[in-house]
Amino acid sequence: MSQPLIIGTSYTAEIEDAERRINVVPPAGYDAGEAAHPLVVVLDGGLAQDFFLALGMERWNQLWQRSAPAIFVGVETVDRQRELLPPTRNAEEQERYPTAGNSAAVRAWLADTVLPLLRSEYRTDGRAYLIGESAAGHFVVETWAQTPGLFDGYAALSPSLQWDDQSLSRRVAGAEAENSPPLFLSLADEGGATEEGILRLAAGSKACLADRRGDVVHATTLHRLLPEALQFLLPTGADWLAEYGLKLNCTPLPDGDEAQ
Template sequence: MRLSRFAAFAALVLAGPLIAEEPSPISLGEAHVVTTHDSERRINVLLPLDYEESDNAYPLVFVLDGGEAQDIYLAHGIHTWNQLWGRSQPAIIIGVETVDRQRELLPPSASPQERERYPTAGEADAFRQWLIDDVMPMVRARYRENGTAILVGESAAGHFVAETWMTRPEAFDAYAALSPSLQWDNQSLSRKLSGEPPIMRPPLFLSLADEGGATEEGALRFVNAAGDAVCFADRRSSHVRHANTMHQLLADALQFLLPTDADWLEEYGFVVECSEVGETK
């Protein structure tokens, strides 16, 4: 046994180096350094694999919490994996880095407990205006986009997505709110939506995992009031948890919001399940 291992090692040594002396870099996109809310941050733009070789125009998928130490590479990896199966259209992934998530993604809260825990929270409107007025035009001017823009976020960023869908529906063409923190401010977002007359809004993929309690109540109320534009991904009885909702459901969200003509998806189990929802208080 020792002799055979030595022979194998010797063969590797004699075969020469296993890697090139000058490896080539892998380039996925670009980072733009910008400033808002008193903090410098990056807008990370990751391009489809054939972007440089083609003249195609692509949808834009804006991913909140999209810093390099946040969700940008996860989102890009899931999007790339979707391309292998034709689950969703190729897109340009734009990661919008957050620095103080609660300050930037959540509206003010009347809850003393929430204000004590997150004293900086409450500037979502200003962050949204910056995203729409500054970031989107910058990206549209630099990259080949086809006019479609999607907003994606989970947890606090999911609340931001749901609030944008509700208050500024024209800003994006489709939305994905993954496990949104709809317990925030005594579930005020869902209560407000349920008290308004329904209007036409873009498609929304909204998921619910194991959150329970006020988060579940707010999500169910929101979905009940949202109408037919919503795909409700009810995963309360599945393996999806709040911590892994982006890992588990972003592929489904992209398939729902950026569908393709692939006719083999059901055969391989790539079916987006949109659930019915019952009454809630």
């Protein structure tokens, strides 16, 4: 006997002259209950991208109560540089990524189309969190800086802050509003201008920096840091996490919070 394995729902939305899949998986017990949950929006969340990896880690977190239950949302990208990065004045980047530069349109699409769709289809508690890695991490930082109220918290994993000669970190470091939403920021072995941009942003903001230059490479950033980013954004207060090595390790932590 066999039956389909159904884990969620996939919606189609169009932007940039192409269809995008919005893949949604509610938390365990959602259909049988009445509880409302926050949205966790992961960029590069197509089925052929980071969807299954990110979803698996998010569900593993819930098994350990490392992060609170959430409605997991994977947003597919098609041309990552076009969709996730702003224009650049750097000639080498322009030549390598000639389509790049439309992040503002995608941000408006998230605000005007994707979030309203999700809130109309699911029991949300009003909160939403945005997570991205590499170029998507740049998009996260840019969103946090330019439209901070769009999401309630942000996680930028090894963001590509070398882009446009580090203009984003130069522009926003130390200039964010006092009540900016929480930002989890991570740094792996990127070095060079990427490292400079991330450290500048961390020094000039209240971001909680997970500095893993010694043991994480760029290719494993999502694998290693997503569980911790979720723990930062959606803490549970479970008192056994440190005993099992599930300690939040970023600095500085928000005022009044302690690593679990």
